[in-house]
Amino acid sequence: MTIDLDPQLDLQSIRIVRAIAESGSITGAARLLGYSQPAVSQHLQRTESRLSLPLVTRVGRSVKLTEAGQVLARHAIAITSALDAATGDLADLAGLRTGTVRLAAFPTASSTIVPRLLASMAEAHPGIQLSYVEAQPPEAVALLREGGIDLAVTFSYPGDRTDPHRDSANGLNTETLFTEEMVVVLPATHPLANEEVVDVAGLAGERWIAGCPRCRGHLLAVCEVAGFDPTITFETDNASAVLNMVASNLGVAMLPRLALATATLPVGAVIRPHTPQSIRSIHLLAGAGTRRVPSVAATVSLLHKLDGGDWGLVAP
Amino acid sequence: MTIDLDPQLDLQSIRIVRAIAESGSITGAARLLGYSQPAVSQHLQRTESRLSLPLVTRVGRSVKLTEAGQVLARHAIAITSALDAATGDLADLAGLRTGTVRLAAFPTASSTIVPRLLASMAEAHPGIQLSYVEAQPPEAVALLREGGIDLAVTFSYPGDRTDPHRDSANGLNTETLFTEEMVVVLPATHPLANEEVVDVAGLAGERWIAGCPRCRGHLLAVCEVAGFDPTITFETDNASAVLNMVASNLGVAMLPRLALATATLPVGAVIRPHTPQSIRSIHLLAGAGTRRVPSVAATVSLLHKLDGGDWGLVAP
């Protein structure tokens, strides 16, 4: 299919004809449009010769629309109002009075960062729709690449293959929102449970409960530094489950602080920082040019202002 | 009042966005529009920066409309279809499938030239509306000047003040369609009724029946040349009335041949050429640029083809 070009009708002609219809003279139309009189006069002549159809007739010292001119003037109203509607809608988008932002974030964020963001968005920009899907960082990045979402909140551990600051996020706009401390979870009865800070090396003989694949990867890395290879007996993504397993003395675990934010710590489990300390970073990724979209920019800005201190999140 | 310029939204942008929406890529849009790929790419960037609102996001090796782009694309359909409607109407006008021509002509033409023109217009261009008003030449010229009509059919006598080839028709487009002979009408009982050609000087003592003011002017001019000042006893514009008056022996008259076309010659009146011969010209006047209007041009063309031979009209 080919789109018709009708190269002989441009917006300017339409505006001019309309202005002439309204003012009754070329000079008047020029004033209305903010042009000089010859500009309008010439443009009109060009249009007439393009159409090979006179639009005005000089009558006396003034000018009058021909039938063709009147026909065009009538259409001009429809056309300019369609244009006005379009510019209006665009202005709405630009003015944050409307718009949709599609966000993805990792599961733990679903119950912490995301609800808080939704609340502040609803307050600051009630017109903007925020759609949300939960996705692990790799899936979130894929979605971003294929344009399925506008923003992704991900996490990574230092040295991660999927660290967005490395090549995995090539071409995407990326920044770190927060970092948080990793902690170990021990049964209250554990010999090290009374230490201020737990040495990971001291947990070499324990059974471990691992989280998501990438968290498990991080666990392995930490243990390797501490000089042992952990025995992993359970795997679950669910922080509450982990805490209860630990409380039931099924093993020890390592969790990010954020995971603890919405789970209540059962009796029988304790949280301890560990040494060597390890951290997790929380990132915000955006498609290449997406951040220039006003609604997206507004969301990003609110994410920056988000306070995660009560969850143990700190600025990077 | 001032017309909004929205200088930031031109047709090209709208076409481009629409083409991108339909083809899914910038290259495809360029093909659709018949442009090179960089042209579209650059135009798009200009538009985006004018709007300070991204319209597309690069996704993979292709491109995808942002929300703003989609909004614009939706409007694009409305706008281009409004434009198409306008160009369609204009094409109709240009193609003689529609249009209105407003015509004025002098009374005698109303029952001769005009009906014949209406008939051939209806056959050749059934879509064109022809509106008609009867008007004496001076009024017809005035109407033309103020744009109330498109064409005027007038008449003049040689030397007339209102001869359209003199200054009265300044700025109007003018031409002579026909000339016709003036004839005298005599009672059948008149001494000169048997002459082939009647010498006007021989009618010096008659009572005259004059027609419209300008015809009367012509009569005075002819008689002056013949060396007398006619006695005018009746004045009427109605050719039938004149003929019957002459048949009733109320006087003699001078009429153009066309005036006899629709009146039946009563017994008791005879038509004779006269000497010195005098003529009347029938003109077509058009507003300055009006003849370039297709429907008007078509009407003019048919007027040229009109055959008035059976009424005594001859080409100028």
Place this chain on the structure above:
DNA sequence: GATGGTCATAGCCTGATGTTATGGGTTCTA
């Protein structure tokens, strides 16, 4: 990796579309 497709950038060039200055008509008025 090599290849083909897609977008972006650079450099160039043309013409569309403004501008000011000026002239010719037309209308209104002293």
Place this chain on the structure above:
DNA sequence: TAGAACCCATAACATCAGGCTATGACCATC
């Protein structure tokens, strides 16, 4: 009947939007 006021058309000129070609960078697929 001038003359003033107004309006349109034309001329000469300036500028930049918007096109093109050539080329580079990136991405996907084989």
